[in-house]
Amino acid sequence: MSAEPSLPVPSPAPRFGVWLIGARGSVATTAIVGCAAVAAGLHPPTGMVTETAPFTSCGLPSLSSLVFGGHDTVDCPLPKRAEHLADGGVLPHGLPSAVHAELVAADREIRPGGPPPGDTGRTQDQWIDVFAADIRDFVRRQDLAGAVVINVASTEPAPTDGSLPPSSLYAAAALRAGCPYVNFTPSTGLHHPALAPLAASSGLPYAGRDGKTGQTLLRSVLGPMFLQRALAVRAWSGTNLLGGGDGAALADPAAAAAKNAGKERVLADTLGTTPEGEVHIDDVPALGDWKTAWDHIAFDGFLGARMILQTTWQGCDSSLAAPLVLDLARLTVRARQKGLTGPLSELGFYFKDPVGDGPSSLAEQYTDLRHFAERLRPAATDPKAHR
Ligand SMILES: NC(=O)c1ccc[n+]([C@@H]2O[C@H](COP(=O)([O-])OP(=O)(O)OC[C@H]3O[C@@H](n4cnc5c(N)ncnc54)[C@H](O)[C@@H]3O)[C@@H](O)[C@H]2O)c1
Numbered sequence: 001m002s003a004e005p006s007l008p009v010p011s012p013a014p015r016f017g018v019w020l021i022g023a024r025g026s027v028a029t030t031a032i033v034g035c036a037a038v039a040a041g042l043h044p045p046t047g048m049v050t051e052t053a054p055f056t057s058c059g060l061p062s063l064s065s066l067v068f069g070g071h072d073t074v075d076c077p078l079p080k081r082a083e084h085l086a087d088g089g090v091l092p093h094g095l096p097s098a099v100h101a102e103l104v105a106a107d108r109e110i111r112p113g114g115p116p117p118g119d120t121g122r123t124q125d126q127w128i129d130v131f132a133a134d135i136r137d138f139v140r141r142q143d144l145a146g147a148v149v150i151n152v153a154s155t156e157p158a159p160t161d162g163s164l165p166p167s168s169l170y171a172a173a174a175l176r177a178g179c180p181y182v183n184f185t186p187s188t189g190l191h192h193p194a195l196a197p198l199a200a201s202s203g204l205p206y207a208g209r210d211g212k213t214g215q216t217l218l219r220s221v222l223g224p225m226f227l228q229r230a231l232a233v234r235a236w237s238g239t240n241l242l243g244g245g246d247g248a249a250l251a252d253p254a255a256a257a258a259k260n261a262g263k264e265r266v267l268a269d270t271l272g273t274t275p276e277g278e279v280h281i282d283d284v285p286a287l288g289d290w291k292t293a294w295d296h297i298a299f300d301g302f303l304g305a306r307m308i309l310q311t312t313w314q315g316c317d318s319s320l321a322a323p324l325v326l327d328l329a330r331l332t333v334r335a336r337q338k339g340l341t342g343p344l345s346e347l348g349f350y351f352k353d354p355v356g357d358g359p360s361s362l363a364e365q366y367t368d369l370r371h372f373a374e375r376l377r378p379a380a381t382d383p384k385a386h387r
Helices: 026-039 078-087 100-108 124-141 166-176 193-201 215-228 244-250 253-271 317-337 345-350 362-376
Strands: 016-021 066-072 110-112 146-151 181-183 205-208 232-242 279-283 290-300 306-316
Touching: 016 026, 016 124, 016 166, 016 317, 026 066, 026 078, 026 100, 026 244, 026 317, 066 100, 066 124, 066 317, 078 100, 100 110, 124 146, 124 166, 146 166, 146 317, 166 181, 166 193, 181 317, 205 317, 215 232, 215 253, 215 290, 215 306, 215 362, 232 244, 232 253, 244 253, 244 279, 244 317, 253 279, 306 317, 317 345, 317 362, 345 362
Parallel strands: 016 066, 016 146, 066 110, 146 181, 181 205, 232 279
Antiparallel strands: 232 290, 290 306
C-alpha cells in the first residue's frame, strides 16, 4: 500500500497587533468596532484613506489581520463602552452586538494603565518596563508578526519639570518592546528631550502628533488658498464646543494649550505669518462626542476691500478619528516591515503638528502620502507581500 503524498500545510496568514493607549476611550472603541464591522462587510470603509485606490497594492495588512489590545486606567468593559457610544448615536444601534465577540477579545487584552497621580511605588524606568512587558507579552501570546503602539489616551498638559509624563513612559515602552509608535494626541509622547537618544537609536519608525480631523483639517486647506490667491489674512479666530471625555480633558487650560499650539502652527506654516486671533475650546457636556468648530477669518482683497469668511464644522469626533487610527496602524506596521526608521514625516497628512520637516498644506501632504505609499509597495520578490 503506497503512502499518500502529504500536502504542504499552509502557514497561517500573519496577524498584527494594534496596542492602544487609552483603549477604552471613544476613539479607541470606535476604531475597534469599526475595524470589525468593515472587515465583516457590515459597513463600507468610509473615511479610510488606506481603502482608496492608491493604497490597494501597498502590501498593507488587511483589516481582518489586526488584533487589538492596550492600556487604560478605567475598567469599563469594551462592549459596555460601545453600547454607550451607540446610545449617544456615535455607533449605529445593533453594531456593538454584531461585533460583540471582537469586543470581548480586545477587552481581554487591555492591561491596567498608569501611573496613578502622585505615584511613588515605581521609578519611571520601572513603569516603562512594566508597560513594555505588557506589550511584548501581547505579541508573544497572540503570536503576532508585529505590533504598533498608538496613543489615543486623554490629552495631558505639557510637563513643567523634566520628568516624563505618562504619554512619554508609554512611548518609551513602545520602543523598548520593539514597536513603532504613533501619537494621535497632542500629549508629549516621544517629543520629550530625554527620549531623543532612544528614538534615534531604536531603529523604529514613529509618527505624530495629534490627529487632524476637523478645524485644523479645514485650516490646512484654506490657509494655502489665501496665500495662493494673494489675499491678506488679517485675523483668524476659532471656537470649539465639544463634550465627551475629550471635552472634559480639554477643560483644563494646560491641556487645551497643548491642543491649540498645533492648530495655530498650521496657520503660521501655511500663511507664512501669524495672523491675529486665538483658538478657544469650551467643554459642553451636552454635546457628547459632537463637536462644533467655528472659524472667523478676516481678510483684505484688492484695494483693501475688507471681507470675512466664516466656517462651521459640525462633526462626530470619534467617527472622524477612528478611520485615521486604522489607516495609521496599517501604514506604520507596513513601514516597519519595509525597514523604514525614524520620523515618518510623509504621514503629516494625518496630523496637526507633524514630526519632521514636511509641508503644512493638505494638498502637498496628500502628495507626500501617495509617494510614501509607493515606497511601501512590495518589491517583485518581497516574501512579506500579502493582502
Ligand atoms: N477627532 C478626535 O476625536 C480627535 C482628534 C485628534 C486627537 N484626538 C485625541 O484622542 C484622544 C482620545 O480622545 P477620546 O475622545 O477617545 O477621549 P476619551 O476621554 O473618550 O478616551 C481617553 C481614554 O484614555 C484613558 N486614559 C487616561 N489616562 C490614561 C493613562 N495614563 N493610561 C492609559 N489610559 C489613559 C481614559 O481612561 C479614556 O478611556 C484625546 O487625547 C484627543 O485629544 C481626538
